[in-house]
Amino acid sequence: MAPKWRELADKLAEQIKSGELPPGRQLPHIRDLVKDGEGSKSTVHAAYKALEAEGLVTSSRGHGTVVRSRAPLKRLGIARYDKAKWRDGEEVAFIADRVASGRAHKRGEQTQSVRRVPATPIVAAAHGLPEGSEVYARARLVREGDQPTHTLTSYYRPEHVEGTRLVDPTPGPAGKGGGYRVLYDAGYEIDHMREELFARAAASEEAAILQLAPGEWVVELHRTTYTADGTVVEFAIGVHAATRFAWAYDFKVPDSAEGETQ
Amino acid sequence: MAPKWRELADKLAEQIKSGELPPGRQLPHIRDLVKDGEGSKSTVHAAYKALEAEGLVTSSRGHGTVVRSRAPLKRLGIARYDKAKWRDGEEVAFIADRVASGRAHKRGEQTQSVRRVPATPIVAAAHGLPEGSEVYARARLVREGDQPTHTLTSYYRPEHVEGTRLVDPTPGPAGKGGGYRVLYDAGYEIDHMREELFARAAASEEAAILQLAPGEWVVELHRTTYTADGTVVEFAIGVHAATRFAWAYDFKVPDSAEGETQ
DNA sequence: TAGTGGTCTAGACCACTTC
DNA sequence: AAGTGGTCTAGACCACTAA
Structure with a gap:
């Protein structure tokens, strides 16, 4: 069984790759996912950190987390x-x-x-x-x-x-x-x-x-x-x-x- | 100022790259570094996780964290x-x-x-x-x-x-x-x-x-x-x-x- | 000022290995 | 049983952005 943060990250990654979450779209705010029962703030944050390391999203303080636009290689x-x-x-x-x-x-x-x-x-x-x-x-x-x-x-x-x-x-x-x-x-x-x-x-x-x-x-x-x-x-x-x-x-x-x- | 976990990771990474911590050597146990004042368990763990993602060490439960042997490319x-x-x-x-x-x-x-x-x-x-x-x-x-x-x-x-x-x-x-x-x-x-x-x-x-x-x-x-x-x-x-x-x-x-x- | 992500802590608990 | 790393929580606090 994959850890909770990994499962959340995979779920979001799939939505990004399928286009359900298109480039430029804001991801749910960390505190909202906490309210939704996806885990504690640290757990959700771990998932977001993984997505960032995979190059799928960019996070910034004050703003939020958005799906990165895949500039063509x-x-x-x-x-x-x-x-x-x-x-x-x-x-x-x-x-x-x-x-x-x-x-x-x-x-x-x-x-x-x-x-x-x-x-x-x-x-x-x-x-x-x-x-x-x-x-x-x-x-x-x-x-x-x-x-x-x-x-x-x-x-x-x-x-x-x-x-x-x-x-x-x-x-x-x-x-x-x-x-x-x-x-x-x-x-x-x-x-x-x-x-x-x-x-x-x-x-x-x-x-x-x-x-x-x-x-x-x-x-x-x-x-x-x-x-x-x-x-x-x-x-x-x-x-x-x-x-x-x-x-x-x-x-x-x-x-x-x-x-x-x- | 880099976060605490990043500073710890960089310190250890440098010791690995310089050969001070040779391949096969055990890194200090997480709980020991906590005792040494490097931060809480989560903080030290974050540093270890970063080193693992960089391919420098491998961790395993029950054993410990070991410097990875750089198999020649x-x-x-x-x-x-x-x-x-x-x-x-x-x-x-x-x-x-x-x-x-x-x-x-x-x-x-x-x-x-x-x-x-x-x-x-x-x-x-x-x-x-x-x-x-x-x-x-x-x-x-x-x-x-x-x-x-x-x-x-x-x-x-x-x-x-x-x-x-x-x-x-x-x-x-x-x-x-x-x-x-x-x-x-x-x-x-x-x-x-x-x-x-x-x-x-x-x-x-x-x-x-x-x-x-x-x-x-x-x-x-x-x-x-x-x-x-x-x-x-x-x-x-x-x-x-x-x-x-x-x-x-x-x-x-x-x-x-x-x-x-x- | 209010809201965002990021860091850090203390502690509980789990999975795994060795003795 | 004891010791390892890994997960998760609740909460405090920080850094940054916007209105």
């Missing part, structure tokens, strides 16, 4: 890295949500800071550097409107970016064409990439930055970008609000019996 | 689909964790059921069928030892699999070579795939099946498999315990200005 495919976008055009390829949403980039939707820092073990391994070597870290917080969606921190080897716009700590994208354009102009044309991703609970500091409810998770993305000769020119770590993104990859079925497939 | 790359594995060898390609772990498949680590069901909207769309058409659903629960790691349900068009071993509801993988081998023998050689993935909170039924702590999340994977002429021969939905997997993809940077890149 942004679908991130590799088309967002299309060379034509950053090499020829005006657009900024590395803002993941731009391509997905089809919206033009607006100034102020991204803030960045550039620092020279010692490489953490993961960063050092990605770049093939000894741990503690200095690298440039370019950190951005990307928003969709007033809603932060993800953070993205790129790590560069100093010899690749020293003297370029990438190291200039001006807010906003790194000028026309973005970071890959800067690398291209410096003689490093990107050729292939590796993305690795996994989900984990948000640290409480991240929850604050990304405005996540307590208990929401994030997807961490590790992107390694190579030139044609295999040099790593960028290693980036993204932390994405898990409820707002989906990733898509297309590939050929490999066949190790016929030499190189991919 | 299984890294799933596209090499797990290598044709050589299922076409020529004895191995079973579609068991995601087999390749990743390097362990041989053992009977009983997978249970399956095959049913003929009406296609849900997502399944119908993937196969290009009208909603409600009948398809075969082959559902498996995959375990790593005694620990369930993910569920995987494949949907096939009846005309592709009718009369093959795939429709034979015998427990275990679909005979030597697995499902792709069966399709291959039936004249459908798989050629390319699309994987789409996103994270979401586990439904409470899934939490029970996968033995997840309340509040843990899952990663849902949608895999569409095509033959060379673009026919969809399999659409599969996987539900993975989020803490146990990472996905990796390698790809060329696309360039729409030079014709087909991928």
Whole structure:
């Protein structure tokens, strides 16, 4: 027998998923459910807390608890890295949500800071550097409107970016064409990439930055970008609000019996 | 000011992440922390519950609360689909964790059921069928030892699999070579795939099946498999315990200005 | 001021494990 | 029987929002 708070949460969750409680609708007030015999205030509150952690509702003091509007997932495919976008055009390829949403980039939707820092073990391994070597870290917080969606921190080897716009700590994208354009102009044309991703609970500091409810998770993305000769020119770590993104990859079925497939 | 339970949880989380509280170590008993002035029993319990939802500890009645051993993430790359594995060898390609772990498949680590069901909207769309058409659903629960790691349900068009071993509801993988081998023998050689993935909170039924702590999340994977002429021969939905997997993809940077890149 | 959700307490009781 | 975590209650108090 599931606990009382879990049963209440499941009942409400089902009403939300079935559309009986549509996005924007207020849930019953906690004290009303107490009157209705759903349990004590703590019990009802536990159910509401669970729903919030599942991303189904948002609660706020003074207001109430409302069904969260399910913003459609942004679908991130590799088309967002299309060379034509950053090499020829005006657009900024590395803002993941731009391509997905089809919206033009607006100034102020991204803030960045550039620092020279010692490489953490993961960063050092990605770049093939000894741990503690200095690298440039370019950190951005990307928003969709007033809603932060993800953070993205790129790590560069100093010899690749020293003297370029990438190291200039001006807010906003790194000028026309973005970071890959800067690398291209410096003689490093990107050729292939590796993305690795996994989900984990948000640290409480991240929850604050990304405005996540307590208990929401994030997807961490590790992107390694190579030139044609295999040099790593960028290693980036993204932390994405898990409820707002989906990733898509297309590939050929490999066949190790016929030499190189991919 | 963060609430008391959050501060306690953060303090313990830091001790866990720093290694001061190594995996396997018992956390202080709730009633001891109450004596130590960390708050009431409910407050301390709230902190423990948060740690459990973050995947850091496991609690059990009668025993206590123990730091969870961080089983290394299984890294799933596209090499797990290598044709050589299922076409020529004895191995079973579609068991995601087999390749990743390097362990041989053992009977009983997978249970399956095959049913003929009406296609849900997502399944119908993937196969290009009208909603409600009948398809075969082959559902498996995959375990790593005694620990369930993910569920995987494949949907096939009846005309592709009718009369093959795939429709034979015998427990275990679909005979030597697995499902792709069966399709291959039936004249459908798989050629390319699309994987789409996103994270979401586990439904409470899934939490029970996968033995997840309340509040843990899952990663849902949608895999569409095509033959060379673009026919969809399999659409599969996987539900993975989020803490146990990472996905990796390698790809060329696309360039729409030079014709087909991928 | 009144109403909302959020925190915290003290204590009772339950489910489960070990001795 | 003793000890563990888990649930539930009744109530006090806090933080925040609205009229």
